[in-house]
Each structure stands twice: as structure tokens, then as C-alpha cells.
Amino acid sequence: MHIDNNQLLRFTTAGSVDDGKSTLIGRLLYDSKSIFEDQLESVSVTSAKKGHRGVDLALFTDGLRDEREQGITIDVAYRYFTTPKRKFIIADTPGHIQYTRNMVTGASTANVAVILIDARHGVIEQTKRHSFIASLLNIPHLIVCINKMDLVDYSEDRFNEIIGQFEEFSSKLLMKDVRFIPISALEGDNVVNRSQSMDWYQGGTLLNILETLHISSDINKIDARFPVQTVLRPQSEEHRDYRGYAGRVASGIYRVGDEVAVLPSGFTSKIRSINSGETEIEEAYAPMSIAMTLEDDVDVGRGDMIVRLNNQPEPTQEFDVMLCWLNDDAAKPRAKYTITHTSNEQRAIIKEVIYKIDINTYDRIIEDKELKMNDISRVKIRCTRPLMVDSYRDNRNTGSIILVDENTNETVAAGMIL
Template identity: 70%
Template sequence: MNLDKNQLLRFTTAGSVDDGKSTLIGRLLYDSKSIFEDQIDSIKNTSSQKGLDDIDLALFTDGLRDEREQGITIDVAYRYFTTPKRKFIIADTPGHIQYTRNMVTGASTANAALILIDARHGVIEQTKRHAFIASLLNIPHIIVCINKMDLVSFRESVYDQIVADFNDFASKMLTRDVKFIPMSALMGDNVVNRSENMPWYQAAPLLYTLEHLHISSDVNKIDVRFPIQTVIRPQREGFVDYRGYAGRLASGVLRVGDEVTALPSGFNSKVKSINSGTEEVTEAFAPMSIAVTLEDDIDISRGGMIVRSNNKPEVLQQFDVMICWLNEKKSQIRKKYKVLHANNEQQAMISNCVYKIDIETLKRDSEATDFTMNEIGRVTIKTSKSMLIDGYRENRTTGSLILIDPDTNETVAAGMIV
């Protein structure tokens, strides 16, 4: 298999409290020699000050002093490392139930999700919660890391039972690819190097698996979606008649001469020029930031969108969304929120709660009328004006949105358009 050494893999880690996420990432960085000597020396000194005989691998990911003193990791910690085979970005998310929302943030752009399970405890509610979110966010690869095998004497029967339990749950979800790796992050078994303690496991260790995962681009290359961020009107001599539309191409490939439609007006034109920075190009592809001029003078403003004339998004004022509620305050039916979608912001409300999902059983509660923090379900949203939308599984950018409480300006929900 030929791999592009510059190919970037984004993966997220998730698990319950004390499943060993920070230790696993520390072991991954340490054994792959992805840490500078001065960092290692600093962590060794900190470990010694804590009275430890060995290096505390978890400190490689616990960045803040007060977090270390409390012995917990909070928020989402991003780490970067490179091997001869591939570049990586890790989003380390907390295991506490009250931080489920952080996993939604950390996993939203991931190519793979590492879900940790403590071999002593097996598949628990948080395991199911994280697996469901990974499936909901359409993450193509899930790697189930069955950690702390050293504490169950490296027994194959324990591993087999956890695999069976997880597969029983995962069969109810739309999960593309699931792999299982038994390991001990503390001792290094099956993280970077193969384990001598588990000869019954014949597949690859974690790092090799990550280096050889097939990365299918999560960018939709077919549907041209160019949300307008701003209109450029330079006033310098020689540019008086210039009118360009700037933003980031959300999906597809846009070429000079393409027949396009400006939405929401519906007027048609052709692409006259495309600029990327100071360079004029003949084509652009997502996620490039560009400025586009059209052959016709069409009034388009921020929040509008340029698309191909024969391939348009849906134009809807009411639609269903899968949401993860992020705020401590409960959701309210018919309360006014702000919806932010691509570069479009407008008033909206939750007009109906379709159902709430019980993460433990995946059963749907159609009697639910509100959501509390970290709860997930389907709602109907009604906006003050029609929006230009795609389904999340077809287009992550134009298929996602956030809800904001206009009274506090807090983000209260992340949504994936159904």
C-alpha cells in the first residue's frame, strides 16, 4: 500500500473516566519518538516531584498546571505528531459524562475515533454514548482500544466478551469500519509495539493501524457550495468596477466559465475569474479560500451562496436536525434562538421535539419535550427566512449548524441536518 507521507489523519479519543486516554496518547508519542528531549526531561522531573518511580505518560497530554494538580483532564486537548508514514492531529476529549459535548466538538472533523474501554469494566454507558456520537458524526473508522489488559491477566476470553458486547450494540448503528485492539497503554502492549503478553492477538498494534487507515476525504467533491463571507469592492483607481465575492469553498470544484446560480435570488451567470490570495487561478476546490467574479452584476451578500445551476441545495424554512444539547439550561420549544449555518445567521426556533435518544438502549422517546445538557435527539427547526441546506451525510459543512441563545450569546446546541 502506497501512502502519502504528507497525508494527515485526524483522530479523536474518547472513553470513560480513568480508562487511560492520556496514558495511551503519552505512550503513543513516547514510543514513536515524537517528543522532544526537553519535553521528556520536564515530564520526568514532574513525575519525580509527584513521587513516581517511572515517567507519568499522562502528563504529555495534560497541559495545564491546575489540571495536573486536580488529576483530571478537561476540555479538548489537541496534539500533533508525525511518523515517517503519516502526520497526525489528536483531539483528546474528556471522559466525564458532563463533557459529552466536548466530544462532539473534538470529533466533528475526525477521520477516526479511538474509543477506550477498561478491560475490567467492559462496555458501559459512556462507551455506547461515544460510539453513538462517532456514528452520528459519520466518522468512517472506529478503533476500539480495550485497555488495561494487564489488569485482567491478558485473558483472551475478556477481550472476546467485550468485542461481542460492543458488536451487539454497534450493529444498531450506521458504522462503516470497526477494529478492536487489546492493549496495555501503561506497559506499552500493542500501542506502538506488538505485545508479547498476548500472542493470541495476531493483528497490528495501534500505531501501524493508524498509519495504514484509508482516508477518504470528508469533503464533498461533487456539489459546488460557495457560501459568501463578504463582498469585495476595491475603490483604488483601475478597480472601481471590480465586484468580487469572497469566502471558503465548502465543497466541490469551481472553474472559470462554469454556469452558476446565485442563491437565494436565483439569478444565473458564469464564473468570470477566481483569485486565490494574489494569484488568479482557473479552478478552485474545497476547502480553498477564494474570491470570485461573475460575468453579470448580481446582488449577492453575506449569507448567500454560489452553486452550479444544475446542482442546487434545498431551500427550506423548516427542517429536521439531530442535535446534541450543549448548554446547562434546558431547551425550550418556540423560544427564539439564533442559527448559524455556513456564513448565514438568522433567527430560529425549535418548533417540535421529534424524539430523544436513550443512549443506553438507542430507544427513541417521542414523548420528550425538551433537552438537557449532553442529551441527543431529533428536533424540527423553523427559521425566519429560508436556508440553503444539504443533509449532513452528504455534506458536513452545509449539513451542520449551531444554535445560539441570543440572551447570553452562548452556543446551546450543535446540529446535523437530517
């Protein structure tokens, strides 16, 4: 299979606090020779001072420790590395108290979720929580790394037992592609190099799978959605009549001459021109940033959406959302929030909490309606004006929202439209 050397793969790592996540990322960077010499030298010196045998791999991901000690909150750290076959961005989500919030942030753009399980402990609550979030966010690939195999004598039986535990609970989730790898991040087994101690495992190493995994674009190519960010009205004499609508194509393809509708007003027209920077182009597709002009002088403003005439979302003021509550403070009943959906901002309330999810059992909790930090729930949201929404499973861009507290300006929740 041909791999595009310039193709970028984004993956998020998730695990309980002592599952060896820092060591795993350090091992990936170290064994794939993705560490600068001065970085390696600095970590080697620190490791020696601490009396470690060899290099303490976890130190490669501890560059943010100083900021944390100064009281600066860093929820997600992005790390970049490249191999001859592919470029990577790792969304590393430190901290375990706010693990839902961190993982939702880090995983929202991921192609792959790497979930760590300690071979001694097997599947725990956080494993279920992280897997549920990966499923909720529609991440197409899940790699389950069963770590610390050196501490269970590289036992194939233990590896198979944990696979059984995982498959038992994950059967309730929508998982497209799940792979299991027995690893020891500390000893380097099956991370970049094949393990000599687990010759019973015939699959690829973690890096091999990450390098060869087929990444299909998660951009919806069928439903044309163009949220308008701003209206361009140049002041110069030669462009006096120019009225362009600028923004980023959220999904689909637009061509000059296409019949379009402007929502929520419903006005119709045809695309006269499309510009990318200074260049006039015949077609535009997601995620290009463009400016388009229409043949008719219709009323268009920020927050409106230009769509194909024969393929329109239903403008709606009320819809159901799977909501992850991200804030320290609980949601206040009937409180007003600013809802952000593509380029559209307006006021909204959580009209009803329909149910919350018990992360251990995936059961629906009907009686408890209070939304607290890390809660995941199905809610009904009502807006002051119509939004042009698609379901998140069909369209990540037009199917996601955030809620912002009007008083503190903090993002309090992120949601996937059902």
C-alpha cells in the same frame, strides 16, 4: 500501499474517566519518540517526586491542569505529533460530566475515533454514548482499544467477550469500519510496539493502524457549494468596476465559464473569473478560499450561496436536525436563537422536539420533550429566511448548524441536518 508522508490524520480519543486515556496518549507520544527532551525531563522529575515506578505517562497530557485549577474551562485539547509516515492531531477531550459536548466538539473534524474500554468492566454506558456520537458524526473509522489487558491476565477469551458485547449493541449503528486491539497502555502492549504477552493477537498495533489507515477525503466533490462571506469592492480607480464574491468553497469544483445560480434569489449568471489571493486561476475546489466574479451584475451578499445551475440545494425555512444540546441550561420552548449555517446567520426557533435518544438502548423517547445538557434529539427548526442545506451524510459543511443564545452569545447546540 503508498502512504503520503505529509498526509494529516485527525483522531479523537474517548473513554470513561478511568479507562487510561491520558496514559494511552502519553504512551503513543513516548514510544513514538514524539516528546521533547525538556518535556521528558520535567515529567521524569515529577514522576520521581510522586514515587512512581518509571515515567508516569499520564503526565504528558496534563499540561492543562494549571489552567483547570485556575477555573479556566478547556473542553478539548489538541495535541500534535509526527512519525516518519504521517502527521497526527489528537483531539483529547478531558472531563466526564460534559462528555457529549466535549466529544461532539473534538470529533467534528476527525477521520478516526479511538474508543477505550477497560478490560475489567467491558462495555458501559459511555462506550455506547461515544460510539453513537461517532456514528452520528459520520466518522469513517472506529478503533476500539480494549485497555488494561494486563489486569485480566492478557486473556484472549475476555478480549473476545468484549468484542461480542460491542458488536451486539453497535449492530444498530451505521459503522463503516470497526477494529479491535487488545492493549495495555501502562505496559506498552500493542500501542507502538507489539505485545510479547498477547502473541494470540495477529493484528497491527495502534500506531501501525493509525499510520497505514486509508483516509479518504470527507469533502463532497460532486455538489458545488460556495457560501459568500463578503463582497469585495476595491476603492482604487483601476479596479473601480470590480465586484468580487469572497469565501471558502464548501464542496465541489468551480470553473471559469460555469453556469451558476445565486441562492436564495435564484438569479443566474456565469463565472467570469476566479482569484486565489493575487493569482487568477481557472478552477477552484473545496476547501480553497477564493474570490469569484460573475458576468452579470446580480445582487449577491453575505450568506448567499453560489451553486451550479444543474445542481442546486432546496432553499428551505424548515428542516429536521439531529441536535446535541451543549448548554448547562435547558432549552426554552419557542425561544429564539441565532442559527449559523456556513456564512449565513439568522434567527430561528426549535419548532418541535420530535424525539430524544436513550443512549443506553438507542430507543426513541417520545414523551420527554425537554432538552438538557448532553441530550441528543431529533428536532424541527424553523428559520426567518431560507437556508441552502444538504443532509449531513452527504455534505459535512452544508449539513451542519450551530445555535447561539442571543442573550448570552453562548453556543447552546450543534446539529446535523437530516
